[in-house]
Amino acid sequence: MISASDVTFAYDGTPVLAGVGLHADSGRVLGLIGPNGSGKTTLLRILYAALTPRHGAVLIDDDPVGALKGRELPRRVAVVAQEAPPELPVTVAEMVLLGRSPHRSSLQAYTAHDHRTAAAALRRVGIRHLADRNFAALSGGEKQRTLIARALTQQTGHLLLDEPTNHLDIRYQHEVLQLVSALDITTVVVLHDLNLAARYCDHLVLLDQGRVAKAGPTPEVLTPEVLEPVYQISVRVLEDGDHVQLVFRPRDEPSAGPVAHRRPAVDAQPYEAH
Amino acid sequence: MALTADQDDTLGAGGVPSDDLDHGRRTRRTLLWVGGLTVLLLVSVPVAIGLGPVSIPPDTVARIIGSHVLGTPEATWTASEDSIVWLVRTPRVLLAAAVGAALAIAGAALQALVRNVLAEPYLLGITYGASTGAALTILFGVGASIGASSLTGSAFVGALVATGAVFALATTGGRITSVRLLLAGVSVGYVLHAATSFLIFASDTPEGARAVLFWLLGSLARAEWSGVATAGAPMLLALVILVLWSRKLDALTLGDDTAHALGSPPARLRVQVLLVVALCVGAAVAVSGGIGFVGLVVPHVARLCVGGVHRRLLPVAALLGASFLIWADVVARMAFVPRELPIGIVTAVAGAPFLFFLVRRMKSAA
Numbered sequence: 077m078i079s080a081s082d083v084t085f086a087y088d089g090t091p092v093l094a095g096v097g098l099h100a101d102s103g104r105v106l107g108l109i110g111p112n113g114s115g116k117t118t119l120l121r122i123l124y125a126a127l128t129p130r131h132g133a134v135l136i137d138d139d140p141v142g143a144l145k146g147r148e149l150p151r152r153v154a155v156v157a158q159e160a161p162p163e164l165p166v167t168v169a170e171m172v173l174l175g176r177s178p179h180r181s182s183l184q185a186y187t188a189h190d191h192r193t194a195a196a197a198l199r200r201v202g203i204r205h206l207a208d209r210n211f212a213a214l215s216g217g218e219k220q221r222t223l224i225a226r227a228l229t230q231q232t233g234h235l236l237l238d239e240p241t242n243h244l245d246i247r248y249q250h251e252v253l254q255l256v257s258a259l260d261i262t263t264v265v266v267l268h269d270l271n272l273a274a275r276y277c278d279h280l281v282l283l284d285q286g287r288v289a290k291a292g293p294t295p296e297v298l299t300p301e302v303l304e305p306v307y308q309i310s311v312r313v314l315e316d317g318d319h320v321q322l323v324f325r326p327r328d329e330p331s332a333g334p335v336a337h338r339r340p341a342v343d344a345q346p347y348e349a350h
Numbered sequence: 351m352a353l354t355a356d357q358d359d360t361l362g363a364g365g366v367p368s369d370d371l372d373h374g375r376r377t378r379r380t381l382l383w384v385g386g387l388t389v390l391l392l393v394s395v396p397v398a399i400g401l402g403p404v405s406i407p408p409d410t411v412a413r414i415i416g417s418h419v420l421g422t423p424e425a426t427w428t429a430s431e432d433s434i435v436w437l438v439r440t441p442r443v444l445l446a447a448a449v450g451a452a453l454a455i456a457g458a459a460l461q462a463l464v465r466n467v468l469a470e471p472y473l474l475g476i477t478y479g480a481s482t483g484a485a486l487t488i489l490f491g492v493g494a495s496i497g498a499s500s501l502t503g504s505a506f507v508g509a510l511v512a513t514g515a516v517f518a519l520a521t522t523g524g525r526i527t528s529v530r531l532l533l534a535g536v537s538v539g540y541v542l543h544a545a546t547s548f549l550i551f552a553s554d555t556p557e558g559a560r561a562v563l564f565w566l567l568g569s570l571a572r573a574e575w576s577g578v579a580t581a582g583a584p585m586l587l588a589l590v591i592l593v594l595w596s597r598k599l600d601a602l603t604l605g606d607d608t609a610h611a612l613g614s615p616p617a618r619l620r621v622q623v624l625l626v627v628a629l630c631v632g633a634a635v636a637v638s639g640g641i642g643f644v645g646l647v648v649p650h651v652a653r654l655c656v657g658g659v660h661r662r663l664l665p666v667a668a669l670l671g672a673s674f675l676i677w678a679d680v681v682a683r684m685a686f687v688p689r690e691l692p693i694g695i696v697t698a699v700a701g702a703p704f705l706f707f708l709v710r711r712m713k714s715a716a
Contacts, residue, residue, distance in 0.1 A: 126610045147613040159605030164467070164658035166600075167376075174604075177597040178613045 083132035107277030150178035154227035175229030217248035387669035454671025457645030470645035474535035479512020509632030567692030568641035588630035596660035643701030
């Protein structure tokens with residue numbers, strides 16, 4: 077379980093988050109959504125203590141995250157951050173094995189168990205065959221899978237991901253999130269794509285200008301009444317089996333209905349492709 | 351379900367055991383490199399000691415060193431050979447090895463620290479600080495009262511002052527980021543470079559200016575046994591510490607948040623690594639002057655050999671740097687006998703083409 081309450085944060089005096097809270101249930105996927113600059117990544121970074129909030133508390137299974145010192149934090153929480161790894165010659169296996177470093181002291185070498193765990197994580201994300209490849213030479217999707225494999229190798233009960241589908245094509249976006257949602261570990265994921273959030277998140281927290289605009293089960297958050305004032309865009313909800321699907325249109329366009337159907341090229345925003 | 355090691359873990363593709371991760375092969379490859387480079391170093395030392403205006407066969411070199419170390423009697427060599435080998439060339443060659451190793455591991459660590467493959471001791475102002483300290487002593491006799499080691503001492507103090515200035519400039523709110531560190535290093539380096547140039551201008555003694563210039567380009571001509579200890583001990587200490595921190599360095603190269611999330615708070619780690627590097631480079635530069643290109647090029651060559659993981663990279667870089675500088679020094683003292691070439695010219699001439707090759711290689715890889 078991950079929970080945050082009354083989190084307030086400012087960058088150089090500019091408020092970014094004001095009294096934000098969230099609760100991620102054990103084994104469920106919580107999505108953080110909101111427009112650019114709404115504070116999603118900042119909140120996520122506060123959850124893994126990369127940033128310290130001015131006010132508020134973050135708990136990882138009842139322990140304040142700030143109390144998880146040194147290697148205790150990475151044994152409890154795994155993070156896939158949005159950082160561009162260097163173009164240095166590091167193999168996929170070496171990258172993934174780093175996930176075992178929180179379990180070993182500086183004097184200890186990786187054990188056979190560490191190698192088995194890393195190999196199992198690579199198989200889990202479907203890239204066991206890439207173990208000896210240079211990380212820098214992988215495609216975007218393969219790199220993202222490698223980073224998720226490293227997080228899995230940490231064997232934590234909590235997983236935090238910052239826009240893991242960035243730069244991935246549609247197929248990989250779904251593959252990565254399918255993988256994450258099948259893990260059954262407590263997950264908080266920052267997502268831009270609301271249709272991906274609709275499909276793969278159990279609960280959502282919608283942030284708007286540093287405040288929680290709405291939080292709750294996914295279908296309750298993804299409604300036109302909630303989304304339109306935040307994103308300033310017209311939203312139409314389509315039922316798609318178990319999931320909702322959203323169609324977006326700029327507000328100054330002619331309203332929905334027959335006109336929209338006659339102009340599929342305009343209506344076919346990237347999100348609709350899902 | 352959370353991942354366990356036992357799950358789905360029988361055989362990998364092609365029937366290869368899936369827990370191998372090809373890691374055994376990499377370890378074997380590293381051991382081969384370490385073994386090969388160790389042999390190269392052990393052969394280089396006596397051969398390089400034998401080379402010079404007065405040539406001495408390696409077996410004589412070995413017997414002279416043996417007589418001093420083990421106290422073997424019956425000297426079959428001349429007294430001048432004995433003093434050339436034991437008092438001049440052995441400390442010089444060992445100093446070359448220590449300084450080469452120090453610059454190489456410092457370069458590798460700094461490249462991880464600022465996540466920039468162009469980082470080297472020069473870039474963070476450390477070398478320029480030592481140069482300014484040395485120029486003060488050579489031109490104005492600062493600290494001359496403490497005796498023969500004043501040049502080494504003032505260069506070392508200069509290196510530490512430069513590092514302190516870089517720290518102070520790069521730190522805001524108790525944190526140091528790689529970009530700030532890089533910019534602070536470059537600006538402190540420029541200021542100190544200008545200061546050294548001004549000292550040369552102000553001194554108005556051609557001999558002094560020539561001595562400073564020679565020192566700026568690096569030289570092992572003043573090598574003594576005490577210098578070997580001055581450069582060697584911090585180098586060995588830094589190597590051990592950095593190898594122990596190698597996984598933290600690996601994590602740091604992946605980004606500050608990733609390092610933090612893997613249990614290595616980046617700001618604290620930067621301060622710690624910078625201190626270790628300043629000590630090791632400050633000591634090396636203090637006894638040898640500013641030798642460029644070693645800290646930049648050798649880590650890249652080491653990465654070509656064993657990859658970018660620091661536990662393997664650092665020892666290989668140290669061994670490569672040691673052998674490289676031994677042979678660069680041989681060229682420096684043999685190329686224009688009886689005059690001696692500043693070793694920085696040799697390392698640049700040898701290193702630059704390799705850098706060009708690396709740039710071309712990166713381009714074709716992209």
